[in-house]
Amino acid sequence: MYLSLPILAVNGKSAYILECASPENVRARAESFHYTREFECRLSLPGATKAPDLQLLTDGPGKASQAGFNWNLLIGPCYRYPDFGAQRNFRLRNMRLTITLSNVIFGPEVRDGQGHKRSLQGMTVHVQGFFDPGASREFPVPSRYEEPKPLLPDQPAGLLDCMRPILKPSSAGVR
Numbered sequence: 001m002y003l004s005l006p007i008l009a010v011n012g013k014s015a016y017i018l019e020c021a022s023p024e025n026v027r028a029r030a031e032s033f034h035y036t037r038e039f040e041c042r043l044s045l046p047g048a049t050k051a052p053d054l055q056l057l058t059d060g061p062g063k064a065s066q067a068g069f070n071w072n073l074l075i076g077p078c079y080r081y082p083d084f085g086a087q088r089n090f091r092l093r094n095m096r097l098t099i100t101l102s103n104v105i106f107g108p109e110v111r112d113g114q115g116h117k118r119s120l121q122g123m124t125v126h127v128q129g130f131f132d133p134g135a136s137r138e139f140p141v142p143s144r145y146e147e148p149k150p151l152l153p154d155q156p157a158g159l160l161d162c163m164r165p166i167l168k169p170s171s172a173g174v175r
Helices: 026-030 076-080
Strands: 002-008 014-021 039-044 087-092 095-106 110-112 115-117 120-131
Antiparallel strands (some): 095 120, 110 115
C-alpha cells in the first residue's frame, strides 16, 4: 500500500509531502522509507533527503514516528485509543493534520514466537489539514498517553490492553 499527497501553502505551492506506505511496498523501499510499524506515514519537506526534514511526524530529531500503525492498534478498544489508535492528530508548523484509518482489512492470523499477528491488507485513509496559527512547534507535541501495553507480556506483538487510556505521569491534570 502506498499513497502520496502534497500539502499546499496558501500560494498553491507544495509546502509538504505526506506519504503513507506499508513495508512491502516497492516504491517506498526504493525511496528509503524507514519503517517501525506495519503502515506508516511521514511528512517531509519537498526534496528532503535526510532527517529531520524527511520525517516531521516525530517527537523531534532522532525520535520514533508518531504516525505508525500496527494491526493490534486497529482492533477492538485499541481502535479508539487516544494518539495510538486509528486516528492520529498532529499540530505543527501552523497546521493541524489528522490521519484516520477506517475499513481496515486484515490478513489471516499468523502465529509466531511472540504470539499471533495479522497483516494489514487494505484500508481507507482519510487525511484532513487545517491552518492552525497556534501550532508553532517544529515537531508535534508528544502524546499525553502511555502507549498500550501487551495483554500478555511474553507476547509483545500480540493483543494490547486498551480498555482504559492511561495518562503519562507528567500529563496528569494537564489539558
